[in-house]
Amino acid sequence: MFIQKVKLKNFRNYDTLELDFTKNLNVLYGDNAQGKTNFLEAIYYGAFTRSYRADNVLDLIKLNEDFFKLEIEIKDKDDTKKIEIVTTKKGKKIQVNKVDIKRISDYIGNLNVVLFAPEDNFLIKGTPASRRTFLDMEIGQVSKQYINVLSEYNHLLKQRNEYLKTMFINSFTDKEYLDVLTERIIEKSIFIYSARVDYIKKINEKIGNLYKNITGIDNLVIKYSPSIDFEEFTEEEIKEKMLERFDHLLDREMSQGNTLIGPHRDDFSFLIDEKNLKIFGSQGQQRLAILCFKLAELDYIKEKTGYYPIILFDDVFSELDNIHKNKLLQHINKDVQTFITTTNGENINKEFVTDVDFFVVENSKIEKQK
Structure with missing residues (x-):
């Protein structure tokens, strides 16, 4: 399983966003408060229809807007699946391949993710x-x-x-x-x-x-x-x-x-x-x-x-020294699509990973680096 495309409208600080991905390690880097974590939050929302940061889903709607829309294209073995979630003050509308999903329990499992984030300290x-x-x-x-x-x-x-x-x-x-x-x-x-x-x-x-x-x-x-x-x-x-x-x-x-x-x-x-x-x-x-x-x-x-889930590493390097950063990179499975946010793209030591795509995040925009 891996994500081929993500489209956002009115999600957090993003007006509109459309990005294509390959089954690689995807590194989103940039200064703080530019939208790196918001992007991972969107993918997480696509998996669970809930945020790992906000208790009120309406907080995910961009300021002065009435809704947000999330579209994710997933490659699942030999099939391509498209999920679409529109969230308003009245509730959620969920579709998978244009078919309405009425119950959350019937939807969960269409996109499997594992998230590591600073908020995870609650586990201990x-x-x-x-x-x-x-x-x-x-x-x-x-x-x-x-x-x-x-x-x-x-x-x-x-x-x-x-x-x-x-x-x-x-x-x-x-x-x-x-x-x-x-x-x-x-x-x-x-x-x-x-x-x-x-x-x-x-x-x-x-x-x-x-x-x-x-x-x-x-x-x-x-x-x-x-x-x-x-x-x-x-x-x-x-x-x-x-x-x-x-x-x-x-x-x-x-x-x-x-x-x-x-x-x-x-x-x-x-x-x-x-x-x-x-x-x-x-x-x-x-x-x-x-x-x-x-x-x-x-x-x-x-x-x-x-199949493996998608893994989301939010700010994973912030409290790791270089030794532990490199050891973590060695444990990233090339068969697992991985998204990492960091303030510095140089945290990724290319000696330990291959097939890396870098995306710069700045002023509510994300652009793939060539």
Whole structure:
């Protein structure tokens, strides 16, 4: 999978923009506040229909305009696919090859991307909720079933919480309906846990070696921490332990009106020699650990979809010395279309990469260098 063309209208600081790309390393360089990150944000929006920087999608519309339009042409194996997204104050209109897409869950997966950006420090320093959202988005872009099951789980969770509140207020409320909701919650949980365990396992198969090759430090792993201690994550074990915990927690759940266990309480952390990088890691170690996490995702996505995603490196060199810059460049897979933003094109050491296209970004314009 790679992007052949990107067209923007009224997106952030861009009036109109049209660029063609080849399956190369694409370096966008220029001073700060010229629009480099905005361009990567547009590609990310094309993948997830959401921004990684703005909470309100209307903030992406150029000042004094009523809409923005994004078009991306994708080469996917032997096919060419065109996605088009128009966003206004009234909502989004999404088309793939001129066919309207009504549900976001039906759209996700048309364009797979992996993003590394300064904002990614939330993966270590942020809240469990922010890490769960990330986990769900990354798995969801390769599994529509995961998106649907997660949506069903969240709906059941809301129903169960409301019924717990009703039971607390009225002691004569029938418990049988709660049992039905609990059974269905467990059914969905089994699928979600299995998908998350598989994802973390695949990341751990790659991340340790990547981190060692770039930093020289060994034993980086991602630790998955569900709200219940499971040993094997088999269907039988998950069902048995969740039923046991739900029974034990019933009084507390009723008094709080809240479901206290399940995938909505999960978390994960970065460990080196069993020490949490959030507590014991330097800022540089944390940044490189997140970078290696993103590189490890490439093979996971390829395994699930049959092709590599596009990788977006936003300001990746800003806190790296020359040694780490060069080691990163050596790990850029020539089969993966990669976009890098930087203030200085000389950050790209051509000794370690070939087939590089440079684009200068200045005054809301992007031009390919000859």
